[in-house]
Amino acid sequence: MTNFSYTVLIPLIPLFVFLFVGLLGHKMKPIVSGLIGTCGLLIAAILSYFTAYQYFFNTEKIDGTYQKILAFNTIWLQFTEKLHVDLGVLIDPISVMMLIVVTTVSLMVHIYSIGYMKGEKGFARFYAFLSLFSFSMLGLVLATNIFQMYIFWELVGVSSFLLIGYYYEKPSAVSASKKAFIVTRFADLGFLIGILILSFNTGTFDFISLTNVNGAAILTGAGASFLGLSVMTWSLIFVFMGGAGKSAMFPLHIWLPDAMEGPTPVSALIHAATMVVAGVYLVARLFPVYAISAPDGLLVVAYVGSFSSLFAAVIACTQYDIKRVLAFSTMSQIGYMMVGLGVSKYGGEAGLGYMASMFHLFTHAMFKALLFLGAGAIIHAVHSNSMKDMGGLRKYLPITHITFLIACLTIAGVPFLSAFFSKDEILTAAFHHNMPIFIVQMFVAGLTAFYMFRLYFRIFWNKDTHYHHTPHEAPITMTFPLIFLAIASIFSGYIPFSQFVSSDGVPFHSELEWTVAIPSILVGLIGIGIAFVLYKKESASSQKIAISLKSFYVAIYNKFYFDEIYIFVTKKIIFNYISRPVAWFDRHIVDGFMNSIAWVTNAVSFRIKGFQSGQVQQYAFVFVSSAILLGIFFIYLYSI
Amino acid sequence: MDILSLFVIIPILTVIGIMITKDAKQTRVISAIGMGLQLILAAYLVYAYLSARQAGDLAEMLFRADYVWYANLNIHYAVGVDGISVAMIALTSIVVFAGIFASWQVEFLPKEFFISLILLSGGVFGFFISLDLFTMFLFYEVAVIPMYLLIGIWGSGPKEYAAMKLTLMLMGGSALLLVGLLGIYTNSAPDGGPLTFNILEIAKVNIPIEAQRMFFPMTFVGFGILGALFPFHTWSPDGHASAPTAVSMLHAGVLMKLGGYGAFRVAIFLLPEAAHELSWIFIILTSISVVYGAFGAIVQKDLKYINAYSSVSHCGLVLFAVLMMNKTAMDGAILQMISHGLMTALFFALIGMIYGRTHTRMINEMGGLMKVMPFLGVAYVIAGLASLGLPGLSGFVAEMTIFFGAFQHVDVFHRVVTIVAVSSIVITAVYILRVVGALLFGPIKNDHFLHLEDAKWFEKLSTVTLILAIAAIGIAPFWLSTMIGDSLQPIIDKLTVIIP
Amino acid sequence: MNLDSFLLMRHEMVLTIITLMVLIADLSFNEEKKIKVIWLATALFAINTIIGFLPNISGNLFGNMYKNTDLQWTMKNILNLGVLVVLLQSVEWLKSADNKYKISEFYLLVFSTLIGMQFMISSGSFLMLYLGLELATIPMAALAAYDRYRHHSAEAGIKLILSAAMSSAVLLLGITLIYGTTGSTYFDVVALKYANIPLQTLAFIFFFSGMAFKISLVPFHLWTADVYEGAPVNVTSYLSVISKGASAFILIIVLFTVFNSISMIWKPLLYIISVLTMTIGNLFAIRQQNMKRFLAFSSIAQAGFILLGIIGASSIGMTSVVYFVFVYIFSNLGAFGVVSVIYYKTQKENMDDYNGLYHTNPKLSLIMMLALFSLAGIPPVAGYFGKFFLFTAAASSGYYWLVFIAVLNATISLYYYLLVVKAMFINKSETPIAYFKTDVPAKIALSICVLGIFFIGFFSIIYQYLESISFGI
């Protein structure tokens, strides 16, 4: 068994970078801090690749399964005798895979940002936050127990908050960051409650013992039941709530579009490739528990995922802000991954969905990061987010154009590009285990192809907008990541994923089922075709369609008014209908009561002042009469 | 002279030193030196305590000293500490130290200010070290009274009203408390023998249940008022809003902890049966104040009011956890006291510094301060994150410990109130982010904010001290939580006898 | 009974001699030398105080009509100490022009009242008690009217003498009934024959109201405020501290020794009366503006606290009562001392005249604050210990609710004491009392008070001693 204890460095290096740059960043030249950050991540990335190599090729499997290796573990906080929070590093197929994803994309983003963020004030701050995020994300990925995961879960939340609010003088950015934090926080409440129940019933946080197929956790699964579902199911549904929040699943997705207020590299890193898939990763982590002791929970995952993907895809067709289109497509793709997990079963071939979902996570990270970075390059050139201000850019931005096209083809599921394989296997899994979802996903695949190519054509072809300063191709620091990721998104599909990742750790062989693949290809091509017809050239036909749909179109365009609902809940309900009354009640009732005590005392003392009239005779009268009255009273009281 | 009494003597000496100083500068220096010594002493105490435990000293209280005072009433001056008191003492010394520097620029009657401040701290220290109910109560009132002058003379806004209200409500609380303590005293020897005020002695006997039923509410509410228990918390917003910076720091940071500490050291420890019987009432009240305080904080406009209400919420959590009466929850309660003490002190220090520059505390008049005073801005964000329970800062550790402790109860009632309490973390996030957004981010509303200078050295010192403490607890809570947990054992043993 | 057994009456005898000496001096001095009487009298009284502390001889005289034990001895010494402070405080006042021609009268009256009180304390029979009472009351009226040409002073005098005569008549009625039912006026005999029969209950109530008048317990207190306000400040302090304290001593002695057989009657009686006294006293004090009237009502409230110690009818109770009175003397005299100093320097005695006092006369305001905190029972000053022991006494006899009411009242009282503190420290004033130098005797007096306020609490020896000499039922 090889020693993996060095892996603890992978998260720690970014942490040190964060502290260093964060404390001293304002003293050094911006570019220096940028380079420090990049180098830190480069080392982390190299370490992760090395780890992957070590784990998959130099670690012997025990009876053919990949072992979960506890590379490093230290007790951090003791709750009870049984419940204690550890901090550590857990090495297993998916964590290694996530290591690759996170470090790769993060490294690319670091490099990219050197060009993209040039001249921004607070450059150092940006890199500090990037490193903080990388640290938190790596910590989350390597978590040995669900509570450690929660800890880093919160940390990625806050780093995303900080990065979205990077332009803190822009009110929209501030409110967007606030929204993101609060919505995810609300989801995390569910997560926490889930952890509470789960840990109380299983008496452990630890993933290894939780997911141990014949361990206490899973066997006690069918514990007491509540509203018809077992406690285990409830806890897992709550946990999934947290995942849904981070992964922007319906209805907790509202923060994701606004999160695009952050700098584009941030969107690429956090809101496309890594943080938003944390939810998927969480479910995957607990997959055995879901699959064996809470299949209903898994069903919830499937339906939520499927619906979100449809919902998002529909909205994406109508948006004009290119980053928002990408945001919704992200949401939709994550929906796919959730579906993959949802329709999967535990073990062997039945675990295809699990593998596929992880596979899709991997490929998606690559091409979606590519898309965002490309969009960044475009925005960098055009200084606008809206595709209305774009068109015909292919002349100006050749590299960006090519890479963007590759990404679009990939996501559209054009054969022999990476997403083709991964998406196809998700569809296969759905096909085998859940027909309705399969149909929905098939339709979504078409939509995806459509809106991606709508985007592509609107940007690079369509009308020839003339720009009052001609857009120019981005510097090498920005184009290199594009090229790298393009290559990655072309070829990452050829990794024999099922050899490495599987629900039970046992490698199995899987090849595509053309019965599923053919239709999906066709659907994709149809989508592209429609987009081509509508948007290749400037034409009013798209408008016509929009008008013909009327109110429905408007509803879609306004994202089905979910933001309005959010505003209503926060502003109206919480602010006006709860907090104000509470504050009023506190001031006037509770405090008023306390004051009224004092007031009454004063009033009484004013009332009785006549008692002290200054008349000796009255004094004498009171004296004698009270003496006599007391006498009588006590004689009667004690008369024998 | 035993080490613990030094904690009372040093403040007294410092006060005497201040009396003979000439000008404000000397006064400041003397107080800084005195409280610095106190801080060092506290650090040494922590070290000495831990090493004594390492050496396997299993005594319930360490460093005990016991001098007979009023023999015929069996009143002693008895001191001793366990892990909990040690932790609270450390907290106090840190906060006081920071407070001295936060009030470095007091111009009006500086001598008197520092004298009262340090007297107050002396009272607090005395309270935490004393094992004798009489001395404990004495120090308790010593700690409360200077507050009146501090708020009344150096305060702002409706200071007379606030000061009077605070003093009277706290004194009303101590009225209940005094009766409770006397009740405990007079029942401290049900089977003959001399009555005693000594906590450890009383803990050995079991007080008749009727007496407990009578005196537990008195004692608990008496301490609870200082701990901002729900219907009796209204002194806190006004008091904090009017108090000068250092006083808010000490008051919210330390003084309110006297409530929680006493509630658990006296009310729960000495009257466990009644506590077990009647806890449900107070659990309801506290869980109300957790949520209620948080909601109340959302709409406030004055920075200090926001913190006052959040203190209501957080201190409510302390009492809530104390009433859960199991080891984890109580451990969490102590942690929460310490963490809240630190972060709320930090909050009030920063508010004071910001107010000193902007001359307003209304968040709707401010904005974009992060640009002009980055240090204070960052510090404020850190305080905010600590308060909404970000991992790596103290608040998270405390709250999680409380929640998991409270969730150990299996019955529906406890489960429900726990969930209610847990939900407060979202509301907290809402109001903290609202403040941070309105105060630090966005465009600058007022032009004369553009040329405000950032923190001065003493302000930085005071801020950094607190931040370091917060982060230290947040990153490495294990030793602290175990130190407290071990000291909770006697109470747990006592409770396990009663609670099935 | 031989001659040296007269030494039992040491306090009274020495005091009588001093009184005569002052009288003679007054006759022998001519007008401009009269001022010397002040020093002479003060010095003599200081000597008397010291003599009082000589070791005590217990015993009885005149067939148990006069008895002297360590308890009485201590009480008398406490009173002496208080009177000494009062005399020191009144030096400056007597020096003032319109008092020149009646200096020695002041001393004669004060001394004679003191003699009366000491006889009361030592009395072993109702006759002696009555004589002492009258001797302590009648000159007091003259004292109250000392500033003859001030309306208020004259009014105070007449109010005091009339109400006092009335109350002593009621008291006498009580005594006659006691005599009629028991056939004796001697305490020890009466104690044996007393029982819970209606007529004796009535007799007791009448007697009690006479005593309550002296201690000014509600509802027998109505004269107090007016007289306190009208009388010269030093007389007021004398009234409020010495004569109240002495009467409290007698009350507790009589209740414990004579009426111990009907404690089931006077315990509920005291319960009602003390609740009334504390509450009414506080409620009236809240509104007062005149410092003397304010302190008058506060002292009424304090009297209510004293009853807490008596009601327990235990040895701790008696200890705590004596202890409380001892502390109370210092606290109240501290407060009155400041008031008198300020009054005779500036003729100001209203609360809002005190605004901003701290900025002009910090020392005086600090002493005032200490004294008030001691009255309110705020640690670590002596008053806290006094109150705490009273509460302990009541609580250990199970009167928890009474204690609770008392503590609440203590909180209310804290409110109005803080009002004064607020005036001195917080309030701003355009015309604050200008800075002035306090005179030496007053300084000495005040420093004695401050020392007392500060240190009595910390030295348990005093309490221990009192505990050793006191007794319960």
Next chain:
Amino acid sequence: MNTGIPIEYFLVTATLMFFAGVYGFVTRKNLITMLMSVELMLNAVNINFLVFNRYLFPGQLEGHFFSLFVIAVAAAEAAVAIALIINIYRNFQSIDVEKTDEMKF
């Protein structure tokens, strides 16, 4: 008993006298009259003493002595009181009790 008059007669008279005194004290506006009412009360008390002594405890003299002292004290009291009343007259140019209420509440 050697005399024919039963004790109750005396006691009733004394009580009536006493409360007549009280009544006078409470109702009369003239300070001198009020003083006289007090004397009335004191004398009622004296009668009580004497009667009790004479009828119930003939063997001893305590009651007699007590009444003697009471008379003496009453005289002193009267002296002081009248002096004060004169003083009042000087200040207020009247001896009406209702005038002397400058201090109240």
